[in-house]
Amino acid sequence: MGYDAKFRVWRGDENGGELEDFTVEVNEGEVVLDIIHRLQATQTPDLAVRWNCKAGKCGSCSAEVNGRPRLLCMTRMSTFQPDELVTVTPMRTFPVIRDLVTDVSFNYQKAREIPSFTPPDDLKPGDYRMKQVDVERSQEFRKCIECFLCQNTCHVVRDHDENKEAFAGPRFLMRIAELEMHPLDVADRRDLAQDEQGLGFCNITKCCTEVCPEHIAITDNALIPLKERVADRKYDPLVWLGNKLFRR
C-alpha cells in the first residue's frame, strides 16, 4: 500500500529560492496536500502552504504540480507512478510570499473595479421573480471558488506583469458576464469590459477553462458571449452614429 515518494518542492521567498528534494511516505487514497502536510509534520515544520477545506470547495491550496496549475487537495497521488518525481511549485503569475504561498491581492483589486449588482430601483426584497432557466447561466459562473488558477494560467498575464493593470483576467471578466446575464441587473458593463478590463486581450485559447477545478466553461459560456455582447454594442451602426452625433 504505502510507498516512499520523491518530492521536489520550491522553497524560498521574494528574494529567491530553490527546489528542495524530499523522500516522503505516501498511503492509499492520499492527495498531494496530504504529502505536503506530512512534510510539515515530519521534516520541514515551517514549510508554508495555504489551505483550508481540503475538499475542493474553498480554492485556497492552488499551486503547480509538475508544472500544471492544480488544487493540491484535489490532486490524487494515484495519478502518479510510485517512482515518478512530483514537483510542487507556487503559482507563477503572482509574487511569492514564501514557499508555496503567493500574494494574490491582484485579484481582490480587480474585484473592486467591477460595478456591483444593480437591481431595479422599485423592486422590493421578497418580490424577486426569476426563471430557473434564466438564473442558470449566471449560476454556473457563481460556482467559482476563486482559486485563481485561471488567472494564474492565462498567458495574457502569466509572464507579462505589464499587462496586469489593463487586464482583469478570466475570473473577473467572467464576473462581468455573470452580472450582465443576471436576469434582474440593470447596469451596463460592456464598455467597461472592453475599454478598462481588457476583454480584447483574451484570444480564447481556453487555458482558463482547462484548469478550472469547478469545470466552468469560462471561455465558451462567459468570455465569448461577453465578447459578442460587446461587439453588438460597439459595432451597431445606430449606436455608432448616436455616439458620433451626441458624443456620449
Add this chain to the structure above:
Amino acid sequence: MPEVERHKYDVVVIGAGGAGLRAVIEAREHGLSVAVVCKSLFGKAHTVMAEGGCAASMGNANEKDSWQTHFKDTMRGGKFLNNWRMAELHAQEAPDRVWELETYGALFDRTADGRISQRNFGGHTYPRLAHVGDRTGLEIIRTMQQKIVSLQQEDFAESGDYESRIKVFAECTITELLKDGDRISGAFGYWRESGKFILFETPAVVLATGGIGKSYKVTSNSWEYTGDGHALALRAGATLINMEFLQFHPTGMVWPPSVKGILVTEGVRGDGGVLKNTEGKRFMFEYIPTVFKGQYAETETEADQWLKDNDSARRTPDLLPRDEVARAINSEVKEGRGTEHGGVYLDIASRLPAEEIRRRLPSMYHQFKELADVDITKEPMEVGPTCHYVMGGIEVAPDTGAATVPGLFAAGECSGGMHGSNRLGGNSLSDLLVFGRRAGLGAATYVEGLPARPAVSDADVDRAARDAVAPFDPPADGAGENPYTLHTDLQQAMNDLVGIIRKDHELHQAIERLAELRQRFAGVQVEGHRQFNPGWHLALDLRNMLLVSDCVAQAALLRTESRGGHTRDDFPGMDPVWRNKLLVCSIDPAEAAQAVPSVRVTPEDQTPMREDLLALFDLSELEKYYNPAELATHPSGSVSATEGEA
C-alpha cells in the same frame, strides 16, 4: 515596547464567515468604521463548506409553513434546551434575511413560478431550505463578500478611498482581547504572512470565529476551526454554555483515509437518498425514538410517498434530526452491519436518474468522483459520523448578541444557545444571517452610546506580544514539544474519549489526558522564524483548542443524561430535570494570564419559555420533555386533562 502596527476602528469583527460578514455589513450601514479580521484569505471561511441550504419559512414550497412551525421544529431538534428567544427571533427573521441576499445579488434555485425554491431537510416539517444545488454556503459567503465590495465602492465614490469604512485584514490572527477595566478596549494579533504584530484599538469586538472541530481527529471542519472565539471570550472573562453538545454529522466520507470526515450533504437524503446497512436493509425505521413516534413514516412505501407529496404521508426517518441518525449509524456499525471501512451505505443511485443526481448534487458527484473514485450515480456512497458543529458557545443576550463582557459580541457557531442540544440542518446559514446582523447592530448601538472610548494599556500589549512569541523559547527542561505531535495527541484523545458515545470513566480519563497535554504545551517549541510559519501558528491555535476541549470534557462529565449531541452510555435516557439546566463554563480570573487556564463548570437554570410560545406546542408533546410543574401555565390546563391523547 515591541514593534506593533496600530489601527483604530469603531467595531472589529473577528472571523469572515457568514456571521462575521453580516455583522460587518450591519455596522457599516450604521456609518461606523469596521475592521474584519480573518485567518484565511477573504472569502475562504468555513461557510463555503455549507452545502444543503438555508432554512427560512418563506412558504414557497408549501404555503402552510410559518415561523411558528419553524420555531417548533427548531425547539424539537434541540430537545427543548434551546434559548427559546433566539429560536423565536431566528424563525421570525430568517425569511427577511434570505430575501435581503437577493438584493445583494444572490441567485438561489427557483420554483416554477420564479420564487426561491425550498428543499426538504432533517427535522423540518416542510421543505424549507433555500439552496443553490449543494453549494449554498459558497453562494451566501460570496454574496456577502460582494456586498461588502459594493459598500466599499460607495465609500470610494464618497471619499476616494475604498477602505475608508471597511477594511479586511486577511491572514491575520487575533491572539488576545484587551480590556480597560471591565470593558473591551482592543484586540491584539499577528499577520500570518510576516509574523508582525498588529493592534486594534476598538470599543467593540464581534466574535464570529466558528467552531472547534479541529480538536477531533475525524471532522468535517477546516484547520481554522480551533475554537479561537470561544477561548478569547473565556480568557476575556465571558462565559460559554452548552459545550457538551457536539454535532456529529451522520454522513461524512469514510474512505479513503485521507478524506475521512469530509461532509456528505444531508441534501442527498433530502432529495430521496436512503441509508442502508450491508444487509441492504433501510435501517432507520428501527430507530425512531419515542419522542418522535407518530411523526415519521413507519414503512418504506409511506416514506417514499412522502417524498412525492409531503402532505399525504409522514416523513422518512432517514431525515430524523442529525443526532438520531448519527447514533443509528453508530449502532449499525457496532452490531456488525457496517462496511469494511466502518460506515454504512447512502444510496441515491437507485433512487434518481443519473442526470438528475448530477444536476441536484453536483459537488457531491464531483467530490466522490475525484476523491474516492466512486460514481454516485451508479454506486452507493459509504458514510459515517463526523464531528461537524458545536452547539455550545459564548453565552449572549438573544436580541443583541452581547456577551457578559461589555463591548464583546458573538454570532454564529461560536455563540451558544440558539440550537440547544442539537442543531437542525439548514439552521446554521440562517443563524449566521439573523444573528450576524443582530450582533453587528448590537455592537453599533453599544458604540454609539459610549460616553468615552476605553484605552489600551501598554502593559497589556507587552504581555500579549510576549505570550505570542513564547513558543519560540526553548523549554526550561528537556526537549521541546513538537506542536504537530501535540495536536495529533489531542485529536486522538478527544476522538476516543469524548466522542459520539460518552462514558463516565472515559471522560475522567479525558480530563486527565487534557491536563497532561496542558503540561506538555508549556514545553512546546517551534522552529524557524515568524514569517509564514505554520508550526508557530499551530502552537498558538493549540492554546485555544486545549482550553475549549477541557470545557467539552468537563461539561460532558457533569451532564448525567443523554440529549441531542451528548450521549452518555451510562445515562442513556433524557432526564427532564436536566432539560432546564445550562452548564456554564468560565475561568478563574486569577488564572486568566496563564497560557491555558483551568475551566470551571457550574449549572444554571434557563429562563422559562414565554407562555404564548409554550402554547404553540401540544401539551402531550411537552410532557415528553418537561416536568409537570413547569407546564402548569400551559393553556390546555393541567397535565392530567390531556391523558389518553396520542
